[in-house]
Amino acid sequence: MAIEQSVSMATAKDSLFVAAADDAKASGRWTETVVAERAEVVLNRAVNAEYRHLVVRCGPVAASAVAGQFFQLLCPHPDGEQPFLRRPMSLYGADPAKGEVEFLYKVTGAGTRGLASLAAGDRLDMMGPLGKGFTLDPALRHIVAVGRGAGLATLAPLAKAARANGTAVTAIFSARRPDLMVSVDLFRSHGAEVITVTDSEGTSGPAHVERILRGLIAEARADAFFTCGSSRLMRVQQRLAAEFAIPGQVAMEQQMACGLGLCFCCVRDFHVGGEIVHRRVCWDGPVFDLMEALP
């Protein structure tokens, strides 16, 4: 009886919510900012031994995503595996005119193996755009993007946004080996200078990256830092940001469940105003002030 009552109360509450939402939509007071939809796969192909490029056709809300935001993807189940939760994936590109969004993902486990099985014409259940993305002040004349691993995918849409603002970009991209480097052509196609550093060539160490960054600062080519994918490189930028009063933003990665700010499984510590505060990466970020982030 109690269960029936609560079910009927929940149903009544849902109907009230839907009616209120319909009223708000009709009056023009509500605009959707997040949608769940079954987007159509346009292409899904390997770009190197680890990463794949996925393009989907979607509605206008998803296609309005901005750099640094992410989607929660319901990955298909590969044989014998069950990626139960949705997997977070950064926006790699968006084309509102074509109604498309792009992802660049590394195949690491069951979920991304499931994603790799999608073919053109298949449907992908995705929810987004989610989270707070990068803020690109048009007053910035020259920015530096520093990324490693999947962070190179997250930083990618900054190149197009910066060019639209007339902001010059220097990118320092780090990978294990040259053949695993991604996003380089995309940045160059938007006029950015790209400096690549790799473990195999012995150029990816923090000391070498710091020398490159100090050179850019000396040439007045570092009005702000944008970074993702490496705690070591983030710490280098935090030191230089403090020394030269350079603002910065970092996109943080964290294991997520809901992606909507509800489950608190993505909480990390941040250093704000002399205190340690806890924030949900999915809801308060994933992009945060560089100086507040803790590795």
Ligand SMILES: Cc1cc2nc3c(=O)[nH]c(=O)nc-3n(C[C@H](O)[C@H](O)[C@H](O)COP(=O)(O)OP(=O)(O)OC[C@H]3O[C@@H](n4cnc5c(N)ncnc54)[C@H](O)[C@@H]3O)c2cc1C
């Ligand atoms: C906001 C956000 C944006 C992301 N954007 C991208 C992207 O653009 N491209 C991309 O390739 N990856 C991205 N990731 C990481 C991606 O979500 C994970 O690689 C993916 O969920 C792994 O799922 P899986 O089932 O294939 O592997 P699992 O079996 O779940 O995990 C495989 C391995 O990856 C690790 N892992 C899983 N999730 C994460 C995570 N969130 N952060 C760090 N390590 C993780 C696990 O600990 C494990 O070692 C992003 C993560 C977040 C939080």
Ligand code: FES
């Ligand atoms: S993933 Fe649930 S609160 Fe962030």
